[in-house]
Amino acid sequence: MDLAGARALIEQHADVTAGRVRAGNSTFYDTFDGRLHADGVILRHGAGRLTLLDRETGETLATAPAPARAEPRLFDRDLAEPVLARLADVIEMRALVPVARVRTREITLGVLNGDQKTVVRLNVETHEGLRGRVSATAVRGYEKDLERIDALLSETLSLPPVTVPLVDEAIGATGKPAAGTSAKLNLELDPEEPASRAAAKVFARLLEVIDDNFPGTLEDVDSEFLHDLRVAVRRTRSLQRQFKAIYPAAGLAHFREEFKRIQGITGDLRDLDVYLLDLPALKASLPAQMQDDLDPLKRLLELRRAKALTATRRALKAQRTTQALQEWATFTRSAPKSDRSVQSLASHRIRSVYQRMVKMGQAIDDDSPAEELHELRKVGKELRYLLEFFASLYPPEVGKPFVKTLKGLQDQLGRFQDHEVQATALRTMAPDVDNPMTLMAMGVLVDRFIKDEALARTEFAERFEAFASPEQRALVKEHFG
Template identity: 30%
Template structure:
């Protein structure tokens, strides 16, 4: 048995009393006592906090990680900026996965005292570990048993329990931060819209648009300061979702208003295109290098050096754009329109959102099915591209209206869609990457070794693209399967037989 338990003691007097009792019964040897000022770190989306994780640094080489309740120390680490920069491979991998490559920011500070004691018997053999952590918001007492010393552990346990301590659900750090008033921001990359099924469709649209707009605005500062590349990505995703919303629900909102939003939102997205492309290329450097023989690496690295120079310029340009008065006035114009939306909804717009959303999803699925049925292994790429766009639209609809439907139904559909989209997306990405490499060759004076490297890379990418293409038919089959189709049909709230209305499901 290796038992391990922790408690909360609220005042320091009772902590002293507890230690006194230990000294009475055992030899209590202080092994380490240290005071630290800890800065706690998290990313913009509070990925760590939301997963019951904490990351702290004393900014002098010590990094602490709390994983649920387990505290571990890492020496000789720089204060956190990106998870990939950590030296310790375990820490690095775990945090990279959690933070998804996002930058870490300090979000709170705590003064902490760590006391580590060895509880020893009369032979001075250690029989128990006793850790005491004080934060000023409480004291955490932690007792760890040693194998073969169960009796002594029980004695130690009784000493603590006699003081009637509080059980501690989380680590003392998390408790203290909460008492300090720290809580995660309300920003999330995938906002929940929590629509009521009977809400007017036009009002639902306005509500979704406002939440997405909040995401657009929240990412501006991160783009200007170039904190990490996710700010731009999520800014663009929010804009794209808004455009998809207005274009797909235009029958409810009225064509004119929808068109107005679409045009103005597109205007915001346009200046960000090149920077995002560059971010994506630069991110794939390692992957690209791994695809071609070592002798080509130097040539390709030149290309990336070039791209990274261009990115630097492009980032500056965009930051200036976002700071400009012209941008501000675009924003305030959009915000004034959003505040008044829906201006003149159609008759459809006043229908409850549940029914309209279901109908829209079903007809989108049918449209994809029609296109998909025509695709064979030899169909031209453009046709595959059409299906991909259709899938994207369906994906957005599902995301907007997911909470209206039973989770299980939506999950089935999302899963089927995701597999298909991964395949089609990869196929499309590879074709875009190849095109842009060729474009680069045409538009720039390229050194011979870089030329050779690009040709080599292009060859590999072409092969990959062919492999993805070969999978398309099978992926489509499973997306068109009876299960998925029935899942889609079941979204309709009443048995009003949408089949006969659309007449397509029986194809």
């Protein structure tokens, strides 16, 4: 129904006054993984402004001028207050990208009572390619009239109430999910199904995540595309190791090398992304008079990143990479049927990796080389991935406490390694920096990383004690034995 038709239909049953017809274009933004949707807000760009709306009520939460130039994507640096304050912690490093564009014509009708007073306001909208919408709002003190008008719209005029935000309907018309594209596994496995079939499901989901994030990585939309792609590759490599018994050895060895190569060709770019993401916080941690001295380092990192991006794009676009991913999908579906159930094999691998971690951790003392802690962290990732892959096979009261203690240990090991890596990276970059003030600022950061690394190491014993406690071992033995 067009706007004139909707207005005429309503006027047959109610005394109304009409405002002027308004027309406009709206662009709706969200991150690729739907962070605004998950946070319960909608970001609309129209008439030169960015407007933040509540998903449930449609209430305006904040509004600010839109960037002067039309951009294909927006980052937090492109947002003005108060929209920035509301969204900065939600989107973090992600880009806001257009998820829907809608052309709208609308008119506001005032419903009058017998005294010719406006008691309800109707907003009638039509959108190209989408259903028309009518929303009703009572003037304060006339809520009873709103009930009557709502009944008129739904029962007499058969105009359905607005229950889905316009942006969701517009996105749905494109066939895409309104909630965005998640990199989470969200797998539901049958404990008794053959391990080979379950593994194929996990591998298929991981490959789906890789495919989802491939275009955004090549287009360099934001750094999280590459991050999610690499996590999916790393998880794939982990499951290849843990479930190697159910696949032909020669074929699996080939694909293990291919995924190792993909991990390798994306590593430099990811490292530089992390350095650049961390740089604002590092800069802010310096004394005020030294903060600008890091600007030459930023330019160096950006130059190196541009080169790494070119190399990564070339490698990911190569026929070898495309063919490897296609052949891997076929290979995972063709594994011989396993006689062993997925729960049996998963429990065995979880228990084995946990016991290996306990043994490794018990051998670490104050004099152990840093490499031993790094290796423990790697094995911890293997365990974390197993718990994520097969979370649906175990009760939440078992899996969640296990993951919590593992995460505590992993976070501590991560801080230790990150500080060491950051210090080493700054030392490596120093020869390419010719500004003495920048070198001095970098030196201050290196000293801090070394101290933080030493502090993180002192926390290891406490974190490991919780992970390897008698209670934790008993839980593993009972549920994964």
